[in-house]
């Protein structure tokens with residue numbers, strides 16, 4: 018898949034360091050505003066993975082922040098949310114974790 022494409026999209030986040038404390042994030046993901054946006058994204062994507070070249074439709078799909086909240090991404094911006102299948106969602110999560118680890122002063 019387009020891991021490179023994902024990387025260039027998430028590279029935008031490098032300028033931001035704002036982080037949400039875990040409790041705030043938990044509250045966010047159960048908020049009516051997020052649930053409404055998540056449903057809208059799923060509907061507009063036709064239930065299909067939006068990673069470049071994928072298009073898989075699985076029972077379990079993930080509405081994912083393109084620029085993660087931890088990286089200062091806009092939580093409720095329609096353009097910052099896309100629908101991913103399980104494998105693309107975990108690929109992206111792993112890629113971002115690796116990036117974050119690499120950026121930590123002193124390395125991994």
Ligand SMILES: [Zn+2]
Pocket residue numbers: 066067068071072073101102103104105
């Ligand atoms: Zn996919």
